[in-house]
Amino acid sequence: xxxxxxxxxxxxxAYGFGLGLGWVVWGRSDTIDTQGDSE
Amino acid sequence: xxxxxxLAIFAGAMLVAVAGYGVAGPTAxxxxxxxxxxxxxxxxxxxxxxxxxxxxxxxxxxxxHPVLTGGENLDxxxxxxxxxxxxxxxxxxxxxxxDGTLRAESDAPAYEPLHCQEDVDGLLRTRSVRFEEGSSAMxxxxxxxLDEVAAALRPCLxxxxxxxxxxxxxxxxxxxxxxxxxxxxxxxxxLVSRGxxxxxxxxxGVGSSEPxxxxxxxxxxxxxxxxxxVRTEPLTPTPIDTPGAR
Numbered sequence: 127x128x129x130x131x132x133x134x135x136x137x138x139x140a141y142g143f144g145l146g147l148g149w150v151v152w153g154r155s156d157t158i159d160t161q162g163d164s165e
Numbered sequence: 166x167x168x169x170x171x172l173a174i175f176a177g178a179m180l181v182a183v184a185g186y187g188v189a190g191p192t193a194x195x196x197x198x199x200x201x202x203x204x205x206x207x208x209x210x211x212x213x214x215x216x217x218x219x220x221x222x223x224x225x226x227x228x229x230h231p232v233l234t235g236g237e238n239l240d241x242x243x244x245x246x247x248x249x250x251x252x253x254x255x256x257x258x259x260x261x262x263x264d265g266t267l268r269a270e271s272d273a274p275a276y277e278p279l280h281c282q283e284d285v286d287g288l289l290r291t292r293s294v295r296f297e298e299g300s301s302a303m304x305x306x307x308x309x310x311l312d313e314v315a316a317a318l319r320p321c322l323x324x325x326x327x328x329x330x331x332x333x334x335x336x337x338x339x340x341x342x343x344x345x346x347x348x349x350x351x352x353x354x355x356l357v358s359r360g361x362x363x364x365x366x367x368x369x370g371v372g373s374s375e376p377x378x379x380x381x382x383x384x385x386x387x388x389x390x391x392x393x394x395v396r397t398e399p400l401t402p403t404p405i406d407t408p409g410a411r
Binding site: 127128129130131132133134136137138141142145 | 174177178181182184185186188189190193196197222224226227228229230258
């Protein structure tokens with residue numbers, strides 16, 4: 127397995143993990159806030 | 166203009182991939198070069214004359230998973246030692262031989278032969294597990310024999326032990342199969358009560374279809390229980406865990 131492939135795979139995994147973490151931390155609370163504002 | 170989230174995520178992933186490739190391209194060679202020199206040193210120390218480690222993938226890209234070539238005149242032990250020495254270099258991934266397989270078979274731990282089958286056969290050579298006629302109730306003498314069988318089977322815990330019930334040819338065959346199955350189950354329960362785990366015991370009944378060789382099907386000596394220790398396959402280590410000679 128080439129080094130570039132390992133690095134790209136790891137970076138994409140980190141990117142996905144970061145997206146997921148961001149969604150868990152900020153994404154869901156934003157949705158709740160929006161609902162609160164509209165009421 | 167609103168950006169679709171899916172598109173933004175995909176574009177981000179592409180950017181990450183391109184960045185990764187861009188970073189790895191120029192730096193991979195510098196990363197792999199010290200691995201190559203350390204591997205060469207490890208090979209020399211392990212006595213791997215003529216063995217070379219190639220740190221490149223099939224397409225020629227730098228890789229930290231070396232392919233070992235040469236060493237055809239080395240014995241298996243030396244080849245395994247060389248492979249382990251290379252694998253022990255920090256940063257090196259899985260080691261494979263160019264002329265080998267992916268399985269480190271030669272390094273698989275020698276399988277200790279189990280003697281349970283012989284021990285049980287020895288116990289049952291002169292005695293047999295006997296039942297009351299037409300019943301799955303064991304005779305008292307057979308309970309003592311089962312104690313000895315359970316003790317003989319104990320070293321084989323982890324293996325599958327097959328218990329086969331047989332009957333003679335008297336009576337109808339469906340009834341015989343049912344009776345032989347009941348007897349095999351009775352023996353299984355007796356072994357479970359003597360500390361043999363149930364999940365390793367398989368009970369089956371074959372009726373009178375497999376008489377003792379040389380005996381007439383109607384001979385009462387065909388009423389018997391047979392044990393077979395079915396060995397389980399040992400785990401084969403992966404070459405990454407224990408690099409082998411092939």
